Amino acid sequence: MSSSRVLAVWCMDWPAVAAAVGAELSPTSPVAVTLANRVIACSASARAVGVRRGLRRREAQARCPQLHVVTADPARDARHFENVTAAVDDLVPRAEVLRPGLLVLPVRGAARYFGSEQAAAERLVDAVAAAGAECQVGIADRLATAVFAARAGRIIDPGKDAVFLSALSIRQLATEPSLAAPGREDLADLLWRMGIRNIGQFAALPRADVASRFGADAVTAHRFARAEPGRGPSGREPPKELDAVMDCDPPIDRVDAAAFAGRSLASDLHRSLEAAGVGCTRLAIHAVTANGQEMDRVWRCAEPLTEDATADRVRWQLDGWLNRRNPNDRPTAPITVLRLQPVEVVSAEALQLPLWGGIGEESRLRARRALVRVQGLLGPEAVQVPVLSGGRGPAERITLTPLGDEPVPLADPGQPWPGQLPEPSPTVLLDDPGEVLDGEGNPVRVSGRGLFSADPARLVAPGREGALSWWAGPWPVDERWWDPDRKSGRTARAQVLLDGDSGQALLLCYRQRRWYLEGIYE
Amino acid sequence: MDGMDLVLLGLGGRSVPATRARAVVARARQRGCTLLVTGGDWQGASARLEARVSGYEVTGGSGGRPISGCGRISRVRLAMRARGRGFGSVHAVGG
Numbered sequence: 001m002s003s004s005r006v007l008a009v010w011c012m013d014w015p016a017v018a019a020a021v022g023a024e025l026s027p028t029s030p031v032a033v034t035l036a037n038r039v040i041a042c043s044a045s046a047r048a049v050g051v052r053r054g055l056r057r058r059e060a061q062a063r064c065p066q067l068h069v070v071t072a073d074p075a076r077d078a079r080h081f082e083n084v085t086a087a088v089d090d091l092v093p094r095a096e097v098l099r100p101g102l103l104v105l106p107v108r109g110a111a112r113y114f115g116s117e118q119a120a121a122e123r124l125v126d127a128v129a130a131a132g133a134e135c136q137v138g139i140a141d142r143l144a145t146a147v148f149a150a151r152a153g154r155i156i157d158p159g160k161d162a163v164f165l166s167a168l169s170i171r172q173l174a175t176e177p178s179l180a181a182p183g184r185e186d187l188a189d190l191l192w193r194m195g196i197r198n199i200g201q202f203a204a205l206p207r208a209d210v211a212s213r214f215g216a217d218a219v220t221a222h223r224f225a226r227a228e229p230g231r232g233p234s235g236r237e238p239p240k241e242l243d244a245v246m247d248c249d250p251p252i253d254r255v256d257a258a259a260f261a262g263r264s265l266a267s268d269l270h271r272s273l274e275a276a277g278v279g280c281t282r283l284a285i286h287a288v289t290a291n292g293q294e295m296d297r298v299w300r301c302a303e304p305l306t307e308d309a310t311a312d313r314v315r316w317q318l319d320g321w322l323n324r325r326n327p328n329d330r331p332t333a334p335i336t337v338l339r340l341q342p343v344e345v346v347s348a349e350a351l352q353l354p355l356w357g358g359i360g361e362e363s364r365l366r367a368r369r370a371l372v373r374v375q376g377l378l379g380p381e382a383v384q385v386p387v388l389s390g391g392r393g394p395a396e397r398i399t400l401t402p403l404g405d406e407p408v409p410l411a412d413p414g415q416p417w418p419g420q421l422p423e424p425s426p427t428v429l430l431d432d433p434g435e436v437l438d439g440e441g442n443p444v445r446v447s448g449r450g451l452f453s454a455d456p457a458r459l460v461a462p463g464r465e466g467a468l469s470w471w472a473g474p475w476p477v478d479e480r481w482w483d484p485d486r487k488s489g490r491t492a493r494a495q496v497l498l499d500g501d502s503g504q505a506l507l508l509c510y511r512q513r514r515w516y517l518e519g520i521y522e
Numbered sequence: 523m524d525g526m527d528l529v530l531l532g533l534g535g536r537s538v539p540a541t542r543a544r545a546v547v548a549r550a551r552q553r554g555c556t557l558l559v560t561g562g563d564w565q566g567a568s569a570r571l572e573a574r575v576s577g578y579e580v581t582g583g584s585g586g587r588p589i590s591g592c593g594r595i596s597r598v599r600l601a602m603r604a605r606g607r608g609f610g611s612v613h614a615v616g617g
Binding site: 367 | 527578580589591593594596
């Protein structure tokens with residue numbers, strides 16, 4: 001439990017403190033911040049002479065004639081709080097700001113470094129004081145509890161969160177705006193009127209009763225009251241600026257120029273990626289033409305891109321844009337700005353070559369290099385990798401993805417596919433229209449009840465014609481009835497065996513009131 | 523062919539001149555690659571495989587005879603024949 005302990009740093013009356021700093025007043029002078037003619041924050045000296053939150057501006061000035069009144073300005077609060085954040089960051093990195101005046105951080109590393117949680121808290125208070133602000137520090141197991149512990153200036157023992165909270169007034173539920181939803185004020189008021197006076201009484205209510213009577217926000221509040229785990233502080237470093245941008249002079253209008261630009265841009269990008277210790281798995285290529293036309297496209301890869309792979313993708317993409325099949329779609333002016341943006345990055349561990357390759361690893365890499373070279377010669381779509389996909393017909397079972405893309409099947413093969421053709425699959429797949437006739441030469445249809453209109457006797461298809469020695473089916477396929485393009489008519493499959501010496505087994509598919517020769521078993 | 527263990531080449535009915543074929547085979551031999559050619563004639567192949575469908579098995583028949591409207595194709599029987607320079611001619615039948 002001690003691994004997830006949270007420390008909160010709370011600067012009391014922060015809007016008033018920021019306003020005093022902004023107006024270059026001494027920290028002890030009375031200051032009040034108003035919003036919509038009501039006081040929302042005041043300094044300690046103003047509070048001492050009777051200024052309270054919620055007073056009207058006139059009344060506050062009447063109680064304290066020398067009061068300095070300013071209107072609320074969140075930008076000012078945030079601007080001055082940046083000094084405090086920087087001071088805390090110097091001591092313990094990766095603090096998360098909940099709002100100006102309140103920040104939280106995981107305490108585990110700091111406690112180990114400074115010897116104890118108490119020592120870490122003292123150092124933080126000193127650091128914030130050096131930055132010109134007063135603060136209180138609280139430590140608890142949960143983020144929300146830590147915030148209230150900071151208001152009380154206490155360090156809560158591990159596992160005692162709920163005990164600490166239970167003594168607080170129910171009105172406290174709504175005091176911290178960064179932890180409470182907008183309607184929390186009403187909830188606290190309602191609970192008060194129902195006779196629930198402290199958080200401990202609220203926590204003792206059954207969860208189901210709270211959920212059914214007071215709604216979703218009350219459940220959040222209830223979780224908080226019971227000190228159940230919530231979101232911890234996310235000590236993540238902000239993403240670095242990794243984009244590589246190039247102003248093309250002269251503008252690019254030919255593919256060979258694009259290839260050179262792509263190569264130098266790729267090396268820029270990889271230098272910044274290496275410096276950040278990450279590899280890129282999704283790359284956005286963004287181009288702006290001289291006329292201000294913008295184009296972009298995201299490339300997704302299963303493995304982190306190498307420098308060569310990035311250069312290849314830039315070249316393919318620019319090639320594609322500059323040589324579109326339809327001349328109207330082509331950019332109307334040459335490209336002046338190129339930007340590569342890593343949309344998704346992974347840690348560089350994934351980029352490390354294994355020290356001892358697995359069995360067959362070397363030959364796998366060799367094969368991959370050969371295929372990538374083919375791709376470089378013929379374009380990205382030239383090398384396709386089949387993936388087993390979900391579907392009912394034999395053709396739907398295969399998805400072809402270009403090499404290097406993530407092998408994602410169009411449909412999940414793990415799902416049940418009722419009506420899927422059982423093994424064996426036809427070895428040759430076709431899509432030729434044909435005709436199935438009954439004994440009298442009339443075409444055979446599939447009825448609404450999923451039956452043949454008459455027993456099939458002959459098949460007439462290009463290249464294959466003859467009497468049937470056996471047939472089975474029809475097996476109706478009930479899919480895509482919601483799709484307006486595929487709606488007309490029903491779909492069914494049937495297997496037939498042609499009569500004669502060579503007697504081939506065929507798979508037929510009936511859709512949109514026609515028969516198609518779908519596969520041959522051979 | 524570099525780096526691959528098996529390359530499947532569909533000729534689509536075309537014939538490859540012997541000089542061209544020899545160059546490709548030499549490359550394959552050097553790289554330790556198996557070249558499998560279908561649907562065409564290849565001069566100087568070291569082995570030739572022929573496969574023909576000899577029959578189908580259908581489930582749900584009575585007395586060995588399939589009944590129309592019942593069952594499904596459960597097996598395909600192939601008669602295979604391999605001829606090569608090293609081993610003469612071999613027959614096999616399988617399903």
